[in-house]
Amino acid sequence: MIKFLSGEDFRLLAAGSFKDFFMSEYIEHDQTGASVGVVEKKSFTFAHSPDGMLLESGAVLSPVTIAYETCGNLNSLKNNAVLVCHALSGDSHVAGYYSEDDPKPGWWDFMVGPGKGIDTDKYFVICANILGSCYGSTGPCALNPETKRPYGLDFPFVTISDMVSAQKALIDHLGIEKALLPDARFGEGVVDEVFQVAPEPFRDGDAEALLATCQDIARQLVSHRPFQDVFGL
DSSP states (O other): OOOOOOOHHHHHHTTTTTTHHHHHHHHHHHSSSSOOOBBBEEEEEEEOOTTEETTSSOOOEESSSEEEEEEEETTTTSSSSSOOOOOTTOOOOOBBSSTTOOOOOTTTTTETTTTTTTEETTOOEEEOOOOOSSSSSSSSSSETTTEEEEEEEGSSSHHHHHHHHHHHHHHHHHHHHHHEEEEOOTHHHHHHHHTTTTTSSSSSSSSESSSSSSSOOHHHHHHHHHHHHHHOO
């Protein structure tokens, strides 16, 4: 959707009310009025000492916490799970609201919910904050257990493969053996990595990509190149 700036929009931006301006896009996108309601930011901690989590760089993180959000219900067969991968700068708040008076829904609220594209009446939706982020998962803002201070610049280099491995640990923790993976913004890089390097259960047909193109167009190739160089894809 193209958003044209009105006089009121310019007033909000000039006054520094960026939240009021950009929040309107969330509200305008949802044409159904349906919502998953109030959701909770959850966390899962693993890779405790002494083993830790071995990263591709050779560094070891311990412990590792992954923040995540779930919507809908996991069925008895545990085969209705959808793992949504957020953008590089995004977080796990994919849909719904954190409280009854929260004015801003999750970043994909117009797509995830009852009767929506990813129907939470049918699917159990999981969105995990990537490893290395500062929105609840272990990242530079997390405390370094050795120094008792935030990692900051000492936080080790992480790759998309490391991010996927952390997500796999969460999926294993939830007891899920098969998941669908919709392609959302930067999530496409994660989806690619899932099929190339991630161990079970994301191999041999145990993961299916949704909303993903069969081939990249020129614009995607250009925009993805910096990420390919940075993350070694």
